[in-house]
Amino acid sequence: MSKVxxxxxxxxxxxxxxxxxxxxxxxxxHDSNVISVVSPxxxxxxxxxxxxxxxxxxxxxxxxxKLALQEAGxxxxxxxxxxxxxGCVVDSEKFLSKLIDNNEEYLTPTSFVQSTHNTVGGQxxxxxxxxxxxxxxxxxxxxxxxxxIDAKLQLENNEEENILVGGVDExxxxxxxxxxxxxxxxSENVKSSELLKSNTVGAVFSEGASFSVLSNKxxxxxxxxxxDTQTFNTLPEKAxxxxxxxxxxxxxxxxxxxxxxxxxxxxxxxxxxYYDVLSSGILKNTQQVYYKHLSGEHNTVSxxxxxxxxxxxxxxxxxxxxxxxxxxxxxxKTVLIYNQYRGENHSFSLLRKC
Amino acid sequence: xxxxxxxxxxxxISAIGNNVAExxxxxVEEKKxxxxxxxxxxxxxxxxxxxxxxxxxxxxxxTLGLTPENNYPRTALLGAIAAKEAVKNAAIDxxxxxxTGLISSTSVGGMDMTEQYYYKYFEDSECQKYxxxxxxxxxxxKIAEQLGIQESFITTISTACSSAANAIMFGARLIKSGKLxxxxxxxxxxxxxxxxxxxxxxxxxxDTYSTPFDEHRKGLNLGEAAAFLVLESDEVVKAQDKKVLAxxxxxxxxxxxxxxxxxxxxxxxxTLAMQKALKxxxxxxxxxxxxxxxxxxxxxxxxxxxxxxxxxxxENVPDFSSTxxxxxxxxxxxxxIEAVYSILALQNNHIYPNLNFKTQMEEFTxxxxxxxKEKELTTVLSNSLGFGGNCSTLIFSKKA
Numbered sequence: 001m002s003k004v005x006x007x008x009x010x011x012x013x014x015x016x017x018x019x020x021x022x023x024x025x026x027x028x029x030h031d032s033n034v035i036s037v038v039s040p041x042x043x044x045x046x047x048x049x050x051x052x053x054x055x056x057x058x059x060x061x062x063x064x065x066k067l068a069l070q071e072a073g074x075x076x077x078x079x080x081x082x083x084x085x086x087g088c089v090v091d092s093e094k095f096l097s098k099l100i101d102n103n104e105e106y107l108t109p110t111s112f113v114q115s116t117h118n119t120v121g122g123q124x125x126x127x128x129x130x131x132x133x134x135x136x137x138x139x140x141x142x143x144x145x146x147x148x149i150d151a152k153l154q155l156e157n158n159e160e161e162n163i164l165v166g167g168v169d170e171x172x173x174x175x176x177x178x179x180x181x182x183x184x185x186x187s188e189n190v191k192s193s194e195l196l197k198s199n200t201v202g203a204v205f206s207e208g209a210s211f212s213v214l215s216n217k218x219x220x221x222x223x224x225x226x227x228d229t230q231t232f233n234t235l236p237e238k239a240x241x242x243x244x245x246x247x248x249x250x251x252x253x254x255x256x257x258x259x260x261x262x263x264x265x266x267x268x269x270x271x272x273x274y275y276d277v278l279s280s281g282i283l284k285n286t287q288q289v290y291y292k293h294l295s296g297e298h299n300t301v302s303x304x305x306x307x308x309x310x311x312x313x314x315x316x317x318x319x320x321x322x323x324x325x326x327x328x329x330x331x332x333k334t335v336l337i338y339n340q341y342r343g344e345n346h347s348f349s350l351l352r353k354c
Numbered sequence: 355x356x357x358x359x360x361x362x363x364x365x366x367i368s369a370i371g372n373n374v375a376e377x378x379x380x381x382v383e384e385k386k387x388x389x390x391x392x393x394x395x396x397x398x399x400x401x402x403x404x405x406x407x408x409x410x411x412x413x414x415x416x417t418l419g420l421t422p423e424n425n426y427p428r429t430a431l432l433g434a435i436a437a438k439e440a441v442k443n444a445a446i447d448x449x450x451x452x453x454t455g456l457i458s459s460t461s462v463g464g465m466d467m468t469e470q471y472y473y474k475y476f477e478d479s480e481c482q483k484y485x486x487x488x489x490x491x492x493x494x495x496k497i498a499e500q501l502g503i504q505e506s507f508i509t510t511i512s513t514a515c516s517s518a519a520n521a522i523m524f525g526a527r528l529i530k531s532g533k534l535x536x537x538x539x540x541x542x543x544x545x546x547x548x549x550x551x552x553x554x555x556x557x558x559x560x561d562t563y564s565t566p567f568d569e570h571r572k573g574l575n576l577g578e579a580a581a582f583l584v585l586e587s588d589e590v591v592k593a594q595d596k597k598v599l600a601x602x603x604x605x606x607x608x609x610x611x612x613x614x615x616x617x618x619x620x621x622x623x624x625t626l627a628m629q630k631a632l633k634x635x636x637x638x639x640x641x642x643x644x645x646x647x648x649x650x651x652x653x654x655x656x657x658x659x660x661x662x663x664x665x666x667x668x669e670n671v672p673d674f675s676s677t678x679x680x681x682x683x684x685x686x687x688x689x690x691i692e693a694v695y696s697i698l699a700l701q702n703n704h705i706y707p708n709l710n711f712k713t714q715m716e717e718f719t720x721x722x723x724x725x726x727k728e729k730e731l732t733t734v735l736s737n738s739l740g741f742g743g744n745c746s747t748l749i750f751s752k753k754a
Contacts, residue, residue, distance in 0.1 A: 080609075086489050087512065092548075096465075099551050100472055104397045112552035113615050113741070117461065117490065117512035122742025125609040131626060134609040134744060135520055138512040139491040146509040150524060153531050178475050178485045233456075233498055233508040243505070299489075344495070 001156045002216035005354055006223045010067035011210040011307040012037050012060045013295045018067060023311050024319040027294060033186040034176055035206045035296045053110060055090035057170030060209035061120035062127055065164055071221055072213035078160035079133035080121050081151050083143030085299020087117035089172030120168050141341035142231040143167060144300040149229050155216040166211030167300025176205060195267040195293040203266040206296025210303030218354060223310035227251050227350040235346040240277045247348045258286050259332045260312060262305050264339035266292040271343050278338060288324035302339045302347065309335040309351045358601025358754050359526045360591045363444025363584035365436040366694045368681045369405030369577050373439055378698050381706050386680050388563055388575050396547055402559050404545060405577025405682025418500065425483040427464035430493035432580035433542030434500040440538060441501055444584035452535035452590055455507040456498050457525045459517035459541035461686040463490030466546045493542060501538065514740030517541050519689025519748055523605040525585050535590050540582030540690035549576060558652045566649035566676035567656050567722045569713040574650045577682020581690030600697045603751040606630025610743035616654050621662030623745035624737060628666045631747035639667045644705050646696045646736040649676020650683045659737060660718055673723045675708035689738035689746060696734040696750045703731050
């Protein structure tokens with residue numbers, strides 16, 4: 001079985017993360033309950049005429065994928081695997097509101113066509129003329145991990161050599177409004193630095209795209225090795241520690257060998273206790289890191305977590321802004337990532353220095 | 355030859371029947387499930403025909419034993435019915451006895467409820483329960499709940515009209531690689547105003563019965579359906595002395611990379627998908643006894659797919675037919691129900707006729723099978739092609 005490497009990372013998020021020459025050097029302090037991405041100059045990558053027709057999610061996805069290819073030094077890949085939790089909500093909302101407002105008349109196909117969940121994957125294939133395997137996973141907060149698991153299987157078995165893997169989610173106006181109604185979004189603005197002290201329900205909603213080239217060939221741009229990713233549709237709090245330990249054991253690791261744990265705390269008082277189980281339990285003495293105060297919450301935000309883990313391993317430095325505690329580590333060899341959303345769709349991922 | 359993955363259970367609900375047995379009877383008796391739409395109030399009522407399932411949401415909820423406060427959109431209801439039939443058919447009593455996963459697929463998810471309550475959400479808190487069932491992973495979560503799958507790997511694939519075929523393909527990979535012992539795979543899609551109007555704007559809906567592979571085809575009939583298969587590892591099959599319905603021998607996915615919605619005229623993507631599947635199965639085109647074509651009856655699909663079939667099979671195109679004239683095009687579920695129909699064809703050595711065909715297409719000389727045909731079938735190929743250039747092929751066989 002071949003090892004699987006992250007040969008490039010490209011992350012468009014609520015921070016200026018798309019530029020890999022910096023690493024959270026300057027951080028934007030948000031103070032809102034819904035935050036947007038810092039956009040790269042899309043025009044540099046997409047012809048203006050095409051860009052005008054594209055909703056933000058498609059633009060973010062296409063540009064992140066191009067950045068990932070660039071960094072890996074590739075023109076094309078063998079396969080494209082995309083994750084998205086909500087799909088192309090902007091086009092869906094556009095088509096649906098017109099449909100309702102005009103009683104099914106005067107509709108045009110563009111927004112319907114682009115509302116399909118695999119639009120981003122299809123558009124990337126079109127842009128780079130990739131005729132290979134092209135899948136889109138749409139499964140809540142494990143959409144990105146599903147894509148990683150699929151890619152990893154194919155690379156381990158040497159079915160493919162380079163696979164573009166990513167996650168993308170965009171904010172839609174109606175989606176934001178209705179999720180506010182049911183308190184999935186915080187009702188008040190929250191300062192980034194105060195996120196975990198908010199003591200309120202809901203999350204700070206956001207958007208973003210992160211793409212990487214995963215490969216079974218290590219190269220000098222490689223960030224890390226993906227040792228394992230597993231997801232669980234349900235996981236009772238009491239089973240969390242055992243599941244984490246079993247996951248490590250399957251990877252022949254002792255708890256003490258985990259150098260950094262990246263936690264998906266989003267400041268939702270109803271669900272952050274899942275993270276507390278680990279951070280005040282078996283991983284109490286491990287360097288703990290969080291990121292959703294920088295990125296906000298969306299279904300494929302764990303792509304930001306992967307971006308962060310990849311950078312920690314490659315750069316061997318942990319920015320102060322992401323630290324939850326202070327531990328001395330000489331070398332970062334092993335990073336564990338744990339994420340869940342609203343108590344469902346839990347994931348553990350293990351990245352290693354390569 | 356490479357080893358196939360054992361299929362030990364199947365379930366289906368569509369416009370031609372509420373379970374596998376009813377679907378097979380309709381296929382053999384050549385009964386279409388196409389009619390005017392009755393469950394959705396649309397201005398296009400008289401301009402389209404659809405493959406609608408003859409059960410209300412209330413009926414389906416009752417069958418599943420759901421309480422009135424449930425928030426199941428129709429996709430989840432249909433999916434749960436078909437998935438439960440598949441698990442029962444596989445004689446599984448304890449779903450968590452082995453590492454069991456669920457790979458479902460859908461294109462609309464909870465859109466049927468979203469389009470009903472889009473503005474009402476802001477006035478009526480009662481309907482707000484459906485807000486969180488809009489995203490398509492929710493239907494998979496509900497199907498997992500109905501099957502009792504816990505602390506396991508479940509996910510959802512959405513690649514438009516090839517979705518369920520891709521779910522089956524990914525399930526096979528998970529079994530082959532030993533990640534799971536058992537996986538329930540398939541897809542579900544209900545009819546919605548969203549898709550009716552979407553396809554209407556693309557001007558690919560027929561105003562009458564669809565006629566796949568016919569020169570005068572006018573477009574597709576939309577349909578709703580759900581179908582699931584149970585795939586099990588050889589170890590489980592052996593340990594439990596399981597009856598194997600058929601084997602998934604080959605699978606392939608490729609991208610046409612031609613246009614967001616249209617297929618290339620030369621059918622490159624579909625050609626690549628079929629070739630990959632034959633390669634994985636390690637068999638030659640001559641080994642295919644029947645093709646269950648995607649055959650949506652749009653001008654574009656049937657031309658592109660027909661050319662792809664000729665690209666792969668040359669002068670020796672096997673018997674082929676599309677069953678879309680029976681069920682309508684059930685979008686994400688299509689690859690699932692057609693997988694069930696392909697397995698039924700194998701089990702019964704029966705090729706279904708391509709209904710409504712009258713006139714040979716001008717662009718090529720291949721003709722679909724228009725009459726039911728009894729013939730020893732060993733290996734059947736099924737195509738599913740979708741938006742985003744997504745092309746998928748599955749190969750089913752009696753032989754391991």
